[in-house]
Amino acid sequence: MTDARPDGAPSVPPARRVVVAVRGAVQGVGFRPFVHRLATSLGLSGVVRNRGDGAQFEVEGRADVVAAFLRRWRDEVPPRAAVLDVTVADVAPTGATGFAIAASDAPSEATAVVLADGATCDACLAEVLDPADRRHRHPFASCTQCGPRFSIVTGLPYDRARTTMAAFPLCPACRAEYDDPRDRRFHAQPLACPACGPTLSWRDADGRVLADGAAALAAAVAALRGGAIVAAKGLGGFHLLCDARSEAAVARLRVRKAREEKPFALLVRDLDAARALVEVPAAAAAALRSPVAPIVLLPRRPDADVAPAVAPGNPRLGVMLPATPLHHLLARDVEPPLVATSGNRSDEPICWRDDEALVRLAGVADAFLGHDRPVARPVDDAVLAVDARGPFTLRRARGLAPMPVRLAAPVPCVLALGGHLKGTVALSVGDQVVLSQHLGDLETPEALDAFDAAVRDLLALHRAEPVAVAHDLHPDYGSTRWLDGLARRDEPFARALAATPRVGVQHHPAHVAAALAEHRVAGRVLGFAWDGAGLGLDGTTWGGEAFVGDAARVDRVATLRPFPLPGGDAAARDPRRALLGVRFPAHGRAAADEPAVATLPPAQRDGLVAALERGVGCPIASSVGRLFDAAAAAMGFHRRAAYEGQAATWLEHLADPAATGALPLPVACGPSGTLVLEGAVLVEAVLDAARRGAPAGIIAMQFHRALVEALVTVARTVGEPRVVLTGGCFQNRLLRDLSREALEAAGHDVVLPRDVPCNDGGVALGQVVVAAARLAGGR
DSSP states (O other): OOOBOTTSOBOOOOEEEEEEEEEEEOSSSSHHHHHHHHHHHTTOEEEEEEETTEEEEEEEEEHHHHHHHHHHTTTSOOTTOEEEEEEEEEEOOOOOOSEEEOOOOOOSOOOSOOOOOBOOOHHHHHHHHOTTSTTTTOTTOOBTTBBOSTTTBOSSSOOGGGBGGGGSOOOHHHHHHHHOTTSTTTTOTTOOOTTTSOOEEEEETTOOEEEEHHHHHHHHHHHHHTTOOEEEEOSSSEEEEEETTOHHHHHHHHHHHTOOSSOOEEEOSSHHHHHTTBOOOHHHHHHHTSTTOOEEEEEBOTTOOSOGGGSTTOSEEEEEOOSSHHHHHHHHHHOSOEEEEESSOTTSOOOOSHHHHHHHTBTTBSEEEEESSOOSSOOOBOEEEEETTEEEEEEOOBTTTTOOEEOSSOOOOEEEOOOSSSBOOEEEETTEEEEOOOOBOSOSHHHHHHHHHHHHHHHHHTTOOOSEEEEESOTTSHHHHHHHHGGGOOSHHHHHHHTSOEEEEOHHHHHHHHHHHHHTOOSOEEEEEEEEEEEOTTSSEEEEEEEEEOSSOEEEEEEEOOEEOTTGGGGGTOHHHHHHHHHHHHHGGGGGGSHHHHTSOHHHHHHHHHHHHHTOSOOEEEEHHHHHHHHHHHTTOOSOOSSTTHHHHHHHHHOOTTOOOOOOOOEEEOTTSOEEEOHHHHHHHHHHHHHTTOOHHHHHHHHHHHHHHHHHHHHHHHOOSEEEEESGGGGOHHHHHHHHHHHHHTTOEEEOOSSSOSSGGGHHHHHHHHHHHHHHHTO
16 A cells, blocks of 8 residues: 555655666667667656667666566566676666667777677568568568678667668658667667668679669579579678579589589578478577578488589588578579578688679679678678587577677686687677687688788777787697788787787697686686697697696696608698508508508609608697598598598598497507507507498497597596587587587586587687686786
């Protein structure tokens, strides 16, 4: 009941005003409209605005109603919002009425979370497909819950004026939606319609505009149905599209793109179309339909109606659903599945500007479907795989980047440059690490230019001045060479960064630290880092390591016995070289007589033997990745690999899951107490089994189980309860699942990267964490 005053009149409930500061992913998700609607529905007054670190709102009204608001808003935030921190402070009521969305603050620091791009939501898609809707077949429909974010933002806080949509004034109808608190497009910054939004264009191979708008889309559909290769501009750059059922079109794309055998991704109209091509478990279906709309690698159906050249000899296909209204319309109008591969030539970054695409994709694309909404930065498609526990990330890009990884506590501002393959860069901002989108391999001048632009963009977007630059120890990595070259540039940015203290971080502890950061694990762990290559502290090539420690310090406790790699990096592309190198210490010149090695050209084989005998051009490596290659060669992969990891992937797919037992892989104790995995013994066992005529599927499975048993032996010997499994070898779903199951059965708590790639795409995150720990410890 209401309290009464002494004169009998009801008393007025006390007023209360609170200021709430919110940090997290609250810009670009409809957060301000949500606060506006909730507050006004409760009769509260106040204001909400974006800030450089998130959002802030003030609400005022009866104290009990304000309390109800504070209870409700955390539970009812928009689906894509992620609240990290909240502070609530009471201030004196002002008596003001009404609730407003105010202009954003623009502080000197920009620590707000930049939202990733989101795939078209169901509501927007329904409008695009509705002939009666004013956005019928509009290629750029979006709202507060979907559409471009990271690919269009040019500054923080996130407002239309700081996006590439600033050049498109709203028409009266869109302005009404933008201003209406009841509308789902209330303050939706990418808002547009056919009357005021971007426009499609259709250009021939010479860049001449032949059509625009709906006619451009119709021309693209006709070209794709006719077997053409079309470069189509998406959220973060161009795709190269063609009919996935046409062997001629796909083969032509392979020749033009210079992509021999690496599988192409497929774009399908919906989940039913995906199920016609691949097996789709529930977890994969959820990932495909999520706002990320990633490429998901899934088992191919025997009756999948796609050309053999899409994924030669591969039992898996990468499929994705459309991420934009434009791609929805293309997929529906063309009908068959489309190859949708990155708009680039092999080893180059994705094309993201229309004029750039006309030059770099000349001779690749037959025509170009572009539009006049600028892309602020290139963002490729994300790629996921699925293990027994659900999806895990192989390429962190559209839909995932640049969502930050939150640390346990704030750290100094560190810029990290990653490695050489699967490049990313990272920046610590308070207690978050912003990990960039996938940048590709740093093999070409174009790739290094894109890397340079990404570093500048990351620092500018967050107005950051790092106190340290973390980098890999390998002097020949593109990222390290880029850093070394800054001193030779006469410009303020380069001079400032060149003068910033450097922190060299060994490759494999960085892998482990990235996994620790993702899962916010503190304290000692046993961390396995198995991959292809990384420069070790002793000057050799590491890649089969185990460490004990934390982010600040690790000690190597186990390794694969090192072996020479004839030809160095060339061995990563020819598994026969790895087989020769693994066997040479025990067999000498006779190792070249093994039938698999004998398939090398005689002059080349003789030259490699001579190099091994002299110890020239044969770096010493403890790489599990190369051990996979050697085993693949021993089992019949007698050729040069067409892409990174092909031989190891072939071996994974060859394995018979029903096979039991394991081949021998002894674990010895080295002279310094370090445990040593005798990989050469395992390779000899593979060869012996193959000579005896054992089924290839059984040998491949027993090879995997041998690695798992050795891993468990190391874990049992070391005795740490928590075990991290990371590095590119753990992209292998079979190795990943078998290792986790065996370690858990042995009583260990297993940490596996999931949201951050276990491959080199996660190294930059680990570099930040290691460098920050060293800075904190004075090292």
